[in-house]
Amino acid sequence: MRLLLLILLLSVLCDAEVPHAMQVNSDEDLKYALFLKNPILYKEQIHQEGKALFLKRCSYCHGKDGSGQGGFAADLRRRISKESAYYTIKNGGNNFRGSFAGGMPPMIKDNSKAQSVAQYISLGMPKSHPGALVYQQTNCARCHGESGHGRKYLAPNIHNFDLKTITMILKNGKNGYIGLMQSFNYLSDEEIQIIAIYTLSLSHSHLVGE
Numbered sequence: 001m002r003l004l005l006l007i008l009l010l011s012v013l014c015d016a017e018v019p020h021a022m023q024v025n026s027d028e029d030l031k032y033a034l035f036l037k038n039p040i041l042y043k044e045q046i047h048q049e050g051k052a053l054f055l056k057r058c059s060y061c062h063g064k065d066g067s068g069q070g071g072f073a074a075d076l077r078r079r080i081s082k083e084s085a086y087y088t089i090k091n092g093g094n095n096f097r098g099s100f101a102g103g104m105p106p107m108i109k110d111n112s113k114a115q116s117v118a119q120y121i122s123l124g125m126p127k128s129h130p131g132a133l134v135y136q137q138t139n140c141a142r143c144h145g146e147s148g149h150g151r152k153y154l155a156p157n158i159h160n161f162d163l164k165t166i167t168m169i170l171k172n173g174k175n176g177y178i179g180l181m182q183s184f185n186y187l188s189d190e191e192i193q194i195i196a197i198y199t200l201s202l203s204h205s206h207l208v209g210e
């Protein structure tokens, strides 16, 4: 009788630890990721939240499905009115043929900073203009180049990395062969974790049912 109880207790405990819906033995990492939360919670909350964060913060470089993409950023040295530059900086843009799906994301919330850098561009990017500092701080150069000439930019496929690596890269950024990815350490640990789990799930969509 005692033995039976023990077995019962054990099976309840085991069940609690690894619910049936989560037995995704084919991938240790995903199991670990889902193990942090219950799988239903994952699907309904983490997944939705992760998706929203990923679309906002990652997809314009890495693509909606994380498979990576590249494109050309506009040459800012041609004549652009301040109003038009301001509009694009505030709202982003995805009009030109040749720039990839995703185009330019909205870059600057702060109106006066956006005004300043828009004026800097409309004036032909004079070095002494205060907007030069905004251009530098916001790292517009990673797509448009230091001198605004517009360059080809790429972000790699981010499938098949493990959770620890993704988390580390999100915290520290990465400056590698392809280019610079800035750190996302201004996000909360929880947001980083959610994005990392969602990123991981993009390589295993068959396991999380999307």
Ligand code: HEC
Pocket: 060, 071, 072, 073, 074, 075, 076, 080, 084, 085, 086, 088, 089, 092, 093, 094, 095, 096, 097, 099, 100, 103, 104, 105, 107, 108, 117, 118, 121, 134, 135, 138, 139, 140, 141, 142, 143, 144, 153
């Ligand atoms: C992720 C790459 C990326 C970043 C970062 C980026 N841009 Fe862009 N930018 C683009 C692309 C792509 C376009 C073309 C958009 C389109 O197709 O409409 C563009 C267009 C523009 C335009 C409109 C050009 C025109 O001919 O009308 C301006 C102005 C501009 N960017 C300024 C900036 C500034 C200032 C920053 C930094 C605050 C910045 N961009 C950051 C990719 C980027």
Ligand code: HEC
Pocket: 054, 057, 058, 059, 060, 061, 062, 142, 154, 155, 156, 157, 158, 161, 165, 166, 169, 170, 174, 175, 176, 177, 178, 179, 180, 181, 182, 184, 195, 196, 199
């Ligand atoms: C402005 C463009 C940009 C954004 C936004 C961005 N990345 Fe990156 N990411 C890059 C580039 C460029 C690299 C390649 C760095 C290198 O190795 O040269 C990279 C590398 C990575 C890598 C490592 C891939 C490898 O080949 O080593 C991961 C994982 C990653 N990014 C995840 C993310 C996630 C998740 C987000 C959203 C929170 C994100 N990135 C946002 C540009 C970006």
